[in-house]
Amino acid sequence: MTTPPEAVDLAVLASWMDEKGLPLGPIEDIKELGGGTQNILLRFRRGGTTYVLRRGPRHLRPRTNDVLRREARVLTALDGTGVPAPRIIAVCGNENVMGGAVFYLMTPVDGFNATTYLPDLHAGDASVRHRMGLEAVVALSKLGAVDHEAVGLADYGSPEGFLERQVPRWMSELEGYGKLDGYPGPEIPGLEHVASWLEDHRPSEWRPGVMHGDYHLANLMFSPTGPQVAAIVDWEMSTIGDPLLDLGWLLATWPVGDAVSIAGPLGAAGGLATRDELIAAYAERSTRNLDAVDWYEVLACFKLGIVLEGTHARACAGKAPKDTGDLLHAMTLGLFERARGITG
Known part of the structure; x- marks a missing residue:
């Protein structure tokens, strides 16, 4: 995949990441991940680091942004507790940055969903x-x-x-x-x-x-x-x-x-x-x-x-x-x- 979903503006994402002090460089190796919800999950690399972006669907539901904020909050709180969960890297709670959507970056998970596939x-x-x-x-x-x-x-x-x-x-x-x-x-x-x-x-x-x-x-x-x-x-x-x-x-x-x-x-x-x-x-x-x-x-x-x-x-x-x-x-x-x- 060379282009992200329409709901993810790479230029906006790169600029926001720059402001957060995250590694610079082109956004590469873009892959949209499947999930159990309509939320968008986008895996990519930048500056030698792999990220997963999570945001709501292109057509946001009324509570989507609040749910994303809560997800980011609980995952941040659980970091360091020993609970196996993705680690939050950065959160954008400002709805004006990316077309009205809250989003966050988290670490990728090296794993598989056993309800869809078994190695x-x-x-x-x-x-x-x-x-x-x-x-x-x-x-x-x-x-x-x-x-x-x-x-x-x-x-x-x-x-x-x-x-x-x-x-x-x-x-x-x-x-x-x-x-x-x-x-x-x-x-x-x-x-x-x-x-x-x-x-x-x-x-x-x-x-x-x-x-x-x-x-x-x-x-x-x-x-x-x-x-x-x-x-x-x-x-x-x-x-x-x-x-x-x-x-x-x-x-x-x-x-x-x-x-x-x-x-x-x-x-x-x-x-x-x-x-x-x-x-x-x-x-x-x-x-x-x-x-x-x-x-x-x-x-x-x-x-x-x-x-x-x-x-x-x-x-x-x-x-x-x-x-x-x-x-x-x-x-x-x-x-x-x-x-x-x-x-x-």
Whole structure:
């Protein structure tokens, strides 16, 4: 690729980098990277250094810039904590520099996404794949151990009442989908049962911390030379809340049987750690109380299922592809079936 996306002006980028005192020279070896969102990721070299630029899509959504600012803030705060994540090099929070978009530069990650591709080492060795799941928990336990106040994130979220807000917040979200013409309403067996169970079994005590908010295999980059997590990526949903919900999210999305999964090639290859092994690995590395781990997994199924149902609702209204809506609705049904299996 010799030219960047229209939304990235190289002359503007070079001038801004000069002002930041970053290495001079032509911007070379430009490559647009794929990702799980519509945000633009551009890898390039300048002055002997490789960078990755992240900014919102060409047509910015209302909250995109705020989300990018938050991402940059949390990644900056996590630098030096041992949490595997991209390192921020410089941030441009001024929307007037590049066509209204906030952007930042970060270090590139030497890794791969196991939901889209497996190198020969990982594809050919079940012991490596088994360890990958455990390493996902190792990385998560490091995040859960971060003192959010000590790293400057005391005001990054609103932990007060976090668990109490979850069920009403997401039931209200689901109700809002009814405003979309063509959506028949949520046809989700067990919806009310799961919601009631969550309210009745909510943990009474928990400890706030940094949450990724969307912790699953598709948001992890693994080392090409082993099972370790090279970086946790896509921090758009991060906040200060209950880090055990991240563990619940990993469990809720973990490949099991024939369920519709986002695990891709890794899930298809098999040989992965079991749910109990993942929980045990977290318990070995965390001081958090895991007595209510089932509750966090059910909450993750509930919340993620409602999020995915939103795309199904938009597809019914002609605002998203029907095939995508059908697939995500199937995943929602699978998540609620999983939740019902836990709640009884």
